Amino acid sequence: MGAKNKVELRIAGKDYTIVGTEPEEYIQRVGHYIDKKMSEIMRVRSDLSTSLVAVLTAVNVGDDLFKIRESEQSLKKELKNAVDQLESLKEEKRRLMQENSTLNGLNTSLKLELAKREAELGEVRNSLNKAERIKESERE
Numbered sequence: 517m518g519a520k521n522k523v524e525l526r527i528a529g530k531d532y533t534i535v536g537t538e539p540e541e542y543i544q545r546v547g548h549y550i551d552k553k554m555s556e557i558m559r560v561r562s563d564l565s566t567s568l569v570a571v572l573t574a575v576n577v578g579d580d581l582f583k584i585r586e587s588e589q590s591l592k593k594e595l596k597n598a599v600d601q602l603e604s605l606k607e608e609k610r611r612l613m614q615e616n617s618t619l620n621g622l623n624t625s626l627k628l629e630l631a632k633r634e635a636e637l638g639e640v641r642n643s644l645n646k647a648e649r650i651k652e653s654e655r656e
Contacts, residue, residue: 528554
């Protein structure tokens with residue numbers, strides 16, 4: 517358990533001493549937040565008692581908390597969906613890379629086959645050209 521911090525706060529015009537294990541700056545921020553909320557309510561409804569303003573402030577802070585929790589849950593769902601989609605895309609990328617590798621290998625094989633066939637075709641053309649030259653020389 518951490519050391520206790522004793523912090524003096526002014527909330528709704530009254531001084532309070534708060535003791536807690538949170539850092540002093542944090543306790544000050546919380547106190548400022550509550551003071552601001554209470555001041556907003558008192559500005560709108562100056563006829564209310566301090567205790568009623570405190571209850572309305574608690575209700576407003578509770579409302580803020582519930583809205584933040586709902587937002588957090590919504591963001592967690594969005595994050596989970598994004599993570600799931602990312603995993604799906606990673607799997608698709610792996611599959612496509614494997615398919616690409618297979619196709620590259622096939623492409624290389626086909627290029628070699630094409631080069632062989634072109635070489636054979638070149639030899640056949642050369643043979644035909646020789647045969648035509650021989651035929652022409654025999655006609656002369």
